[in-house]
Each structure stands twice: as structure tokens, then as C-alpha cells.
Amino acid sequence: MVIFDCDGVLVDGEHLSTAQMAREARKYGWDLSDEEAHAIFSGGELAKIGDMIAEKTGKKLPDDWDMMMQRRIVNMMKTDAETVDGAEDMLNSVLAMGLPVRVGSNSSGAEMEAKFASTGLDQVLEDDRIHSGRDLEMPKPRPDIYLHAAEQENVEPTNCIVLEDSDAGVEAARRAGMACVLLRPLDKEGPEWPGLLRIGHLSEFPKILREILKQQRAHREKK
Structure with a gap:
């Protein structure tokens, strides 16, 4: 089975979300650029990001800050979300191989619903195959x-x-x-994990899967 992250893999919404958080950080007194915020906040939990802003600025954020930000992000994604370049073609290629696919993301279900509806990926991905770390309270x-x-x-x-x-x-x-498999420009630093594969564009991912399937078939035939 193939499991996809959402932001930065299927939907190009992470920069929009972290820019929203950067504006909040600046409002409370943390002089943080959008790019710096993306590097710091990307992939993080909203509650922990709120704690980080409060600790850095010494200001108390509203108790429902994470829920307030969640609503803002969902509304923004209804109109501004875009697919990552090559996402739909890549998904169709993977599905054509007969492989089951699921999505596992730290985004909320409501946020992913807005993103997939806005980009048209809801026509490719079934609702019951989309899992939210936020909603299940088990984030990455x-x-x-x-x-x-x-x-x-x-x-x-x-x-x-x-x-x-x-x-x-x-x-x-x-x-x-x-x-x-890590999707990231090859000139950018990545985690040091000997088993980690890397690609710079989504079009490379189906090739990796085909090679893995080919190796599995060869292994079975030897048996």
C-alpha cells in the first residue's frame, strides 16, 4: 500500500498555512518572516505552534487559538489551495498499478476536505481513505x-x-x-536515514514503485 502525506505532497498549501501563522507570530511580537515561519512551523501541530509563539513572545494566546487558526486555514483552503505539480498524474499512475492508496496527514479532516474539493482531488481520493492525525489525536x-x-x-x-x-x-x-520516499529538492538537506529514498519531483515516484514491484515479482519467481 502507498500512504501519502497531504501538504507539500498532494496539495501545495503548507506555505499558505505557515504564512498565516507568521502573521500571527508578528502580531504577538515575534519578528518572523514567512520563509522563516515555514522552516520552523511546517508539519507542526497548531497547539504546539501556539505554545511556541507564546513562549517566544511572553504573550498569552487565547485558549482557543489553535481552533481559531484551524477555522481560518480551512476557509483559506476552500479558495486558495492548489495541487503540487504533477500530483494528479502521479496519483492516477499509482492507482493504475492496482495499489491501494491512503492519506495520512497532521491536517484536520475539515482542512483536507476543503483542500481536496478546491483542487479536484476529491474525485480521485475516497473519503474513507483519508486519515487525520489531528482528529485522531496521534500527530506525526x-x-x-x-x-x-x-x-x-x-x-x-x-x-x-x-x-x-x-x-x-x-x-x-x-x-x-x-x-x-522523501519529496524534496535534492539540493536541500534531508533526514539521515540509510533506508530513505529521495525524489525531486512527483513524476519520479511511479518509477520507484514499478521498480519495487518488479523486484518483488522476481523474488517470488525465484521461490
Whole structure:
């Protein structure tokens, strides 16, 4: 089975979300650029990001700050979300191989629903195959969201491959005992994990899967 992260892998919404958080940080007195915020906040939990802003600024944020930010992000994604370049073609290629696919993300279900509806990916991905670490209260880098997806598909973790773009997501896959491919420009630093594969564009991912399937067939035939 293939498990996809959402932001930065299927939907290009992470920069929009972290820019929103950067504006909040600046409002409370943390002089943080949008790019700096993306590097610091990307892949993080809203509650922990709120704690980080409060600690850095010495200001008390509203008790419902994370829920307030969640509503803002969902509304923004209804109109501004875009697919990552090549996402739809890549998804169709993976599905054409007959492989089951699921999504495991730290985003809320409402946020992903808005993103997938806005981009048209809701025509490709079924609702019951989309899992939210936020809603299930088991965010990455905990492995639970990926293990939950594997359990729902009745597939062993060792037979799963995860496509991720964040360090927290890679760590979640490692802890889950799953193979992982990191989508990130090859000139950017990545986690040091000997089993980690890397690609710079989504078009490369189906080729990796075809090679893995080819090796599995060859192994079975030898038996």
C-alpha cells in the first residue's frame, strides 16, 4: 500500500498555512518572516505552534487559538489551495498499478476536505481513505496515523511505502517500520536515514514503485 502525506505532497498549501501563522507570530511580537515561519512551523501541530509563539513572545494566546487558526486555514483552503505539480498524474499512475492508496496527514479532516474539493482531488481520493492525525489525536512524528492506515487496509507495515516531504513525517514512517520516499529538492538537506529514498519531483515516484514491484515479482519467481 502507498500512504501519502497531504501538504507539500498532494496539495501545495503548507506555505499558505505557515504564512498565516507568521502573521500571527508578528502580531504577538515575534519578528518572523514567512520563509522563516515555514522552516520552523511546517508539519507542526497548531497547539504546539501556539505554545511556541507564546513562549517566544511572553504573550498569552487565547485558549482557543489553535481552533481559531484551524477555522481560518480551512476557509483559506476552500479558495486558495492548489495541487503540487504533477500530483494528479502521479496519483492516477499509482492507482493504475492496482495499489491501494491512503492519506495520512497532521491536517484536520475539515482542512483536507476543503483542500481536496478546491483542487479536484476529491474525485480521485475516497473519503474513507483519508486519515487525520489531528482528529485522531496521534500527530506525526508519532507513527500512529500510518499504523492506523495500514490496519484499516489490513496490510502489514512492512508492505507499506510512505511519500513524505517533512522531517516529522519521515520519522513517523521510520517508527512505523515502513519504507519512505522523501519529496524534496535534492539540493536541500534531508533526514539521515540509510533506508530513505529521495525524489525531486512527483513524476519520479511511479518509477520507484514499478521498480519495487518488479523486484518483488522476481523474488517470488525465484521461490
